[in-house]
Amino acid sequence: MTLDCPLPHPASDRVLLAHGEGGRLMRRLIRDVLLAALDNAHLRPLGDAALLPPFDGPVVTTTDCYVVSPLFFPGGDIGSLAVHGTVNDLAVSGAEPLYLTLGLIVEEGLPLETLRALVRSLGAAAEACGVPVVAGDTKVVPRGAADGLFVCTTGLGQLRPGVDLGCHRIRPGDRVLVSGTLGDHGLAVLSAREGLGLGDELRSDSAPLTGLVASLFDAGLDVRFLRDPTRGGVAAVLHEVAEATGLSIAIDEAALPLSEAGRGACEILGLDPLFVANEGKVVVFVSPAGADAALACLRRHPLGRDAARIGTVGEGPAGVLVRGPLGVPRVLDEPAGAPLPRIC
Amino acid sequence: MKHVDEYRDPHLARALLDRIHRSVTRPWTVMEVCGGQTHTLLRAGIDQLLPAGLRLVHGPGCPVCVTPLELIDRALAIAARPGVTFCSFGDMLRVPGSATDLLHVRAAGGDVRTVYSPLDAVALAREYPDREVVFFAVGFETTAPATALAVRQAAALGLGNFSLLAAHVLVPPAMAAILASPGNRVQAFLAAGHVCAVTGYEDYVALAERHRVPIVVTGFEPVDLLEGIALAVAQLEAGRHAVENQYARAVRRDGNRAAQDVVAEVYEVCDRPWRGLGILPRSGLRLRPTYAAFDAEKRFAVEAILTAESAECRAGEVLLGLLRPDECAAFGTACTPEHPLGAPMVSSEGACAAYWRYRRGGR
Numbered sequence: 064m065t066l067d068c069p070l071p072h073p074a075s076d077r078v079l080l081a082h083g084e085g086g087r088l089m090r091r092l093i094r095d096v097l098l099a100a101l102d103n104a105h106l107r108p109l110g111d112a113a114l115l116p117p118f119d120g121p122v123v124t125t126t127d128c129y130v131v132s133p134l135f136f137p138g139g140d141i142g143s144l145a146v147h148g149t150v151n152d153l154a155v156s157g158a159e160p161l162y163l164t165l166g167l168i169v170e171e172g173l174p175l176e177t178l179r180a181l182v183r184s185l186g187a188a189a190e191a192c193g194v195p196v197v198a199g200d201t202k203v204v205p206r207g208a209a210d211g212l213f214v215c216t217t218g219l220g221q222l223r224p225g226v227d228l229g230c231h232r233i234r235p236g237d238r239v240l241v242s243g244t245l246g247d248h249g250l251a252v253l254s255a256r257e258g259l260g261l262g263d264e265l266r267s268d269s270a271p272l273t274g275l276v277a278s279l280f281d282a283g284l285d286v287r288f289l290r291d292p293t294r295g296g297v298a299a300v301l302h303e304v305a306e307a308t309g310l311s312i313a314i315d316e317a318a319l320p321l322s323e324a325g326r327g328a329c330e331i332l333g334l335d336p337l338f339v340a341n342e343g344k345v346v347v348f349v350s351p352a353g354a355d356a357a358l359a360c361l362r363r364h365p366l367g368r369d370a371a372r373i374g375t376v377g378e379g380p381a382g383v384l385v386r387g388p389l390g391v392p393r394v395l396d397e398p399a400g401a402p403l404p405r406i407c
Numbered sequence: 408m409k410h411v412d413e414y415r416d417p418h419l420a421r422a423l424l425d426r427i428h429r430s431v432t433r434p435w436t437v438m439e440v441c442g443g444q445t446h447t448l449l450r451a452g453i454d455q456l457l458p459a460g461l462r463l464v465h466g467p468g469c470p471v472c473v474t475p476l477e478l479i480d481r482a483l484a485i486a487a488r489p490g491v492t493f494c495s496f497g498d499m500l501r502v503p504g505s506a507t508d509l510l511h512v513r514a515a516g517g518d519v520r521t522v523y524s525p526l527d528a529v530a531l532a533r534e535y536p537d538r539e540v541v542f543f544a545v546g547f548e549t550t551a552p553a554t555a556l557a558v559r560q561a562a563a564l565g566l567g568n569f570s571l572l573a574a575h576v577l578v579p580p581a582m583a584a585i586l587a588s589p590g591n592r593v594q595a596f597l598a599a600g601h602v603c604a605v606t607g608y609e610d611y612v613a614l615a616e617r618h619r620v621p622i623v624v625t626g627f628e629p630v631d632l633l634e635g636i637a638l639a640v641a642q643l644e645a646g647r648h649a650v651e652n653q654y655a656r657a658v659r660r661d662g663n664r665a666a667q668d669v670v671a672e673v674y675e676v677c678d679r680p681w682r683g684l685g686i687l688p689r690s691g692l693r694l695r696p697t698y699a700a701f702d703a704e705k706r707f708a709v710e711a712i713l714t715a716e717s718a719e720c721r722a723g724e725v726l727l728g729l730l731r732p733d734e735c736a737a738f739g740t741a742c743t744p745e746h747p748l749g750a751p752m753v754s755s756e757g758a759c760a761a762y763w764r765y766r767r768g769g770r
Contacts, residue, residue: 257523326408333755388415389629391452393765 078173083203096179100186105197113197121222123158129214136255138267142185147269149218150192154276155289157228158220165199166215171206192271230307232287238354239374240347242367244322246339264324270343275364284357288348295398298337300346302397305381314374314385414628423633434460435643436592438728441468441599442756443627449765451629464728467581468599470546471498471754473681474574476714479504482543484709486512494528495543497521501753505715525557532569541703545574549601552666555673558701570703578602579610580690586618595639597625600654607662611650619648626654683723722749732762
């Protein structure tokens with residue numbers, strides 16, 4: 064037998080290397096799986112690049128890669144996460160998210176039905192956020208060279224007029240708010256991945272923050288800085304701000320909002336919720352005069368019901384202190400790259 | 408949250424602090440044995456709220472910290488072998504051996520896994536019959552029942568590819584060694600509540616009697632620790648030396664019999680070297696001859712281990728309560744969590760890690 068003549072590919076229920084090789088299988092994958100879930104006028108021509116209309120003002124862009132394991136977890140999956148994570152990076156930068164591009168790296172052998180479900184979830188999340196996927200690329204790598212599916216998304220947005228956010232605007236006396244309970248995403252993924260059986264109530268908070276953040280701007284509040292506390296949790300955000308501003312930040316431990324399930328999981332696993340990842344929360348630095356209104360504004364939104372004021376910015380030196388239950392402040396450590404599983 | 412909130416209650420804590428302040432008339436030195444207790448004390452700032460003369464010193468109760476370097480190097484050598492799946496609690500991954508640590512062994516291609524239970528390692532051995540699955544059994548009396556169960560389960564399943572690197576140590580011999588050491592300053596102990604939940608506290612009665620020291624079996628929340636300190640101070644002031652049980656919600660005098668039985672079935676008591684304390688007689692557990700087939704030390708002959716202790720690291724003195732972590736010249740300079748000289752800087756129960764985490768800004 065010679066290998067000169069092409070062998071017909073049997074109909075497969077799994078992704079094959081041939082799905083990434085540019086032939087008929089690849090066209091079918093793009094048409095039946097990707098376009099079926101993501102269809103829009105910009106993507107439909109399937110050209111090498113998408114042509115977008117002119118933007119009305121400064122363009123904001125961001126890129127994120129998603130490697131979460133497991134691919135499906137309570138409260139979300141890698142598809143919806145890849146939309147929310149990137150949309151949220153735009154939203155907290157003061158931008159209105161407009162478009163996404165998508166890169167998929169698929170491991171040979173992934174069930175086609177799994178890929179279809181994840182792309183559908185991604186498409187539904189993108190539609191809910193009003194951000195069409197306008198361009199994309201798919202690669203298939205040999206079994207063992209990836210873990211099921213890796214997703215990369217790039218977001219394009221337009222800066223909201225008059226918005227000026229950044230560490231340069233933070234002053235001593237500013238208040239620190241969080242929009243809800245801490246650590247739910249990291250704990251849900253950890254529990255699902257390790258089979259810890261910590262209960263069904265433990266769900267990822269993966270959600271788009273566009274509406275919540277817009278409500279702060281629409282209320283005309285003097286918001287100084289916003290950040291979504293993903294990897295490294297709220298602790299990573301606080302350290303970043305302290306370092307960039309040279310100011311101190313004092314956090315009141317008793318004020319941290321925690322879900323009952325999240326608190327229990329942290330107790331059992333010995334984790335500090337300040338260090339655990341979130342995917343649908345925002346940390347807000349706001350002027351003292353605007354703090355009460357900002358908190359009320361967050362709490363009016365369904366994603367901000369559990370919002371809380373957790374601390375205050377003080378003079379330098381740079382650092383983060385946490386006031387414990389007995390009133391004694393302690394230094395808040397920086398996230399040290401603990402051997403936690405892939406969470407985003 | 409029930410069973411947690413009442414032991415962190417600021418009003419209860421304040422009342423206990425007042426009681427301690429009222430009862431102390433002269434300087435005392437009290438050792439909390441367990442690293443988990445050390446972390447609560449520093450995290451809540453209890454040490455800063457006590458009367459000036461009442462000094463807390465931190466004990467050897469961090470099993471990762473007292474594991475001798477020679478055994479860590481042996482573990483690293485086994486973990487690096489092709490064909491071996493090496494399982495450990497996450498605590499051990501960043502603990503430095505003479506030349507490397509488990510994270511670097513993994514980065515270099517070793518199959519190193521973090522597990523939450525030794526039974527997960529048994530499950531891995533079942534799932535991958537062509538791999539040699541080794542579990543690094545580090546811990547005090549608290550974790551020994553679970554590792555004993557894992558061995559018993561592996562034996563029942565006839566798993567020829569599961570073995571255990573036993574590094575279990577026992578607390579009472581270490582407390583006796585501290586009391587007998589020439590520089591000892593410890594006048595009372597807060598014993599480790601979780602250990603006593605398994606073993607009970609019968610063993611401590613003789614120790615308290617022989618050395619005339621009060622021993623209070625104590626829990627891990629701020630109110631537990633304050634109550635333990637209050638009881639210890641009351642005994643010291645009254646010249647008594649009894650064993651008291653502050654942690655009665657978890658600890659019975661005779662402990663957990665079922666747990667003790669499985670440990671006794673699988674392990675026997677042996678002499679064991681402790682980092683910083685030397686060889687302590689009858690202070691460790693090794694597999695009984697009936698379970699020798701599951702002994703990783705016998706299965707993997709590791710030749711010619713050359714251990715090299717850091718000359719700068721004074722972990723031994725820290726573990727004996729002779730040196731406070733922030734009194735060490737290397738603390739925060741040559742020794743940090745990113746570049747640790749010794750295990751106490753990176754173990755979650757290590758005293759140096761507690762000072763780094765909660766105190767370094769206050770120096």
